[in-house]
Amino acid sequence: MTLTDVRPAGTRRGPARNRSRNRAQNRETLVLLLPALIPVLVLSVGPLVYGIMLAFTDARSGRNTETSFVGLANFGELLTDGDFWESFRIGMVWAVSVTVLQFLASLGLALLLDQDLRLRGFARVLALVPWAMPPVVIGLMWRLVYHPDAGILNAVLGTDVDWLNDFSVALPAVIVVGVWMGMPQTTVVLLAGLQNVPKELHEAAGVDGAGVWRRFWNVTLPQLRPVIVAITSLDFVWNINQFSLVYVLTQGGPGGRTRLPMLFAYEEAFRYGFFGYAATLGVAITIVVLAVLGVYLWRQMREAD
Amino acid sequence: MRTALKYLALLGYLVFLAFPLVWLLSTALKTPQEMANLDPTWIPRHPTLANFADAFGEQDIVGSAARSLVVALASAVITVLVALPAAYALARYRSTLNKIAIGWVLVSQVFPVILIIIPLFMVLRRLELVNTLPGLALVHVTFTLPFALWMLQGYVRAVPRELEEAASVDGAGRLRALASVVAPLLVPGVVATLLFAFISSWNEFLFALVVLKDPEVATLPLTLVKFTGPEGVVRLGPLAAASLLATIPSLVFFAIIQRRLRSGLMAGAVKG
Incomplete structure (x- = not known):
């Protein structure tokens, strides 16, 4: 509809006028973008390019170590590194489950918050709390919940499980915390999207006799689609790159069962000092993420047409 | 009926969102003796603010x-x-x-x-x-x-x-x-x-x-x-x-x- 229509302005005008108008616009755009681009160039683009270059070197920590170009050697090593593949598998399980569960839970909550219910204000505030909390605090808090002796979970369930140290339970336990932590952003974005759906569309559909479910499916969801695609993509990227939460919860344990790719890379870089190898890991994860997102976005766009 | 279901769902969300926070608060108000006693309860038996003073003092x-x-x-x-x-x-x-x-x-x-x-x-x-x-x-x-x-x-x-x-x-x-x-x-x-x-x-x-x-x-x-x-x-x-x-x-x-x-x-x- 009109809000998502991104056709360039002036396509229906004469080509000559269009061109001079575009040139003037480009100049204006440049002036507006420059203040934002300079810091990004200096502190974000530059280091990133440098970081990618490091992936092809044997750089180590320490000021005076010599660094030499090693080509694709790091990538070769990575492909035969069993620890990396295990970490990669865990990372995918984590990122996909958290993203999907986060989206479903948040959509449900956003729909509820969009209704005229009692306790709605309270629920809205409560739903934002995890967002306001530092991941470090969230990690510490859930460690208290999961604590085998002093934790409330075992007391309530009557179980005797060491949630964060059990080989089979640790990853699901960490995933629950991931969903809890990421729900606010997703809910807020989806709720904002819901509130931007014109009420007239709903009323019109209602007059035409569409029920609640059909109105949701045929009116709300299509209107919400750009928002959904954007937030689930971002959630996936954030989740695969998660570090702090799991670092505080388990430090990657037990026996590496929750060692997400970023924890693995962090250890390589800052425990063992292999800057080059850690950068290679980063590049590899980037390639995978781009591939996954590419397929996802391409499918979404094809369906949207 | 539909409203009741909505409230039930909302309640579920509230519990999921709130219980870790409540537990954090509960733990913060417990005495070291109660923490050592391995029978955790929601409500501290002898609520104390000493932990907060400790937190300020130690770091x-x-x-x-x-x-x-x-x-x-x-x-x-x-x-x-x-x-x-x-x-x-x-x-x-x-x-x-x-x-x-x-x-x-x-x-x-x-x-x-x-x-x-x-x-x-x-x-x-x-x-x-x-x-x-x-x-x-x-x-x-x-x-x-x-x-x-x-x-x-x-x-x-x-x-x-x-x-x-x-x-x-x-x-x-x-x-x-x-x-x-x-x-x-x-x-x-x-x-x-x-x-x-x-x-x-x-x-x-x-x-x-x-x-x-x-x-x-x-x-x-x-x-x-x-x-x-x-x-x-x-x-x-x-x-x-x-x-x-x-x-x-x-x-x-x-x-x-x-x-x-x-x-x-x-x-x-x-x-x-």
């Missing part, structure tokens, strides 16, 4: 909280000031540059921080900004900027171009149209972006871990993690208390902004 909680606040406020304001003009340009004009910029926004989200953290550390070391709060604030700005841009350009795009054009037709100049029509509609978006930038800086742990080596400049997350060091059951009370204290300033800030977010400006404008 520099207040100092690191102040440092976190300064870094987060500075980086939030700078981020929005830098991002707003660019976001407007990205949303309203089409050009090669803006395709590159949008591409960068997406790409920068995809790259894992590990890829930025090592070289950024080296750059800051050269600029002698390692171990300084401005250094960390700068890193947080660049870390937050791409997503702030993305958010803001979405809000600009949501302001119907027709409104702006209508203002121009009515005789308002370009800047006046921006100031009197677009700006008020953007307020909720700008506030939301400020909120996002503040919280992400306040929460940030990994960059702080790498940039701030010196305990004397440590931000709150760093101080808290150090607090967990050698941890027996008895130490969990002060840890919970410190965690609660660490969350308070952020929650307060959130609450202030939350009220402004509710002014539903868009609804009125689109209906017009």
Whole structure:
């Protein structure tokens, strides 16, 4: 509809006028973008390019170590590194489950918050709390919940499980915390999207006799689609790159069962000092993420047409 | 019936969202003796505030909280000031540059921080900004900027171009149209972006871990993690208390902004 229509302005005008108008616009755009681009160039683009270059070197920590170009050697090593593949598998399980569960839970909550219910204000505030909390605090808090002796979970369930140290339970336990932590952003974005759906569309559909479910499916969801695609993509990227939460919860344990790719890379870089190898890991994860997102976005766009 | 189901669902969400928080509070109010007694209950038998005093005494909680606040406020304001003009340009004009910029926004989200953290550390070391709060604030700005841009350009795009054009037709100049029509509609978006930038800086742990080596400049997350060091059951009370204290300033800030977010400006404008 009109809000998502991104056709360039002036396509229906004469080509000559269009061109001079575009040139003037480009100049204006440049002036507006420059203040934002300079810091990004200096502190974000530059280091990133440098970081990618490091992936092809044997750089180590320490000021005076010599660094030499090693080509694709790091990538070769990575492909035969069993620890990396295990970490990669865990990372995918984590990122996909958290993203999907986060989206479903948040959509449900956003729909509820969009209704005229009692306790709605309270629920809205409560739903934002995890967002306001530092991941470090969230990690510490859930460690208290999961604590085998002093934790409330075992007391309530009557179980005797060491949630964060059990080989089979640790990853699901960490995933629950991931969903809890990421729900606010997703809910807020989806709720904002819901509130931007014109009420007239709903009323019109209602007059035409569409029920609640059909109105949701045929009116709300299509209107919400750009928002959904954007937030689930971002959630996936954030989740695969998660570090702090799991670092505080388990430090990657037990026996590496929750060692997400970023924890693995962090250890390589800052425990063992292999800057080059850690950068290679980063590049590899980037390639995978781009591939996954590419397929996802391409499918979404094809369906949207 | 349908309403009852909705309330049931809402209740489920409330329980899921609230129970870890309640447990954190409960733990913070328990005596060391009760923590050692391995029969946890929701309500402390002998509620005490001693854990909070312990938290203040043992680590520099207040100092690191102040440092976190300064870094987060500075980086939030700078981020929005830098991002707003660019976001407007990205949303309203089409050009090669803006395709590159949008591409960068997406790409920068995809790259894992590990890829930025090592070289950024080296750059800051050269600029002698390692171990300084401005250094960390700068890193947080660049870390937050791409997503702030993305958010803001979405809000600009949501302001119907027709409104702006209508203002121009009515005789308002370009800047006046921006100031009197677009700006008020953007307020909720700008506030939301400020909120996002503040919280992400306040929460940030990994960059702080790498940039701030010196305990004397440590931000709150760093101080808290150090607090967990050698941890027996008895130490969990002060840890919970410190965690609660660490969350308070952020929650307060959130609450202030939350009220402004509710002014539903868009609804009125689109209906017009």
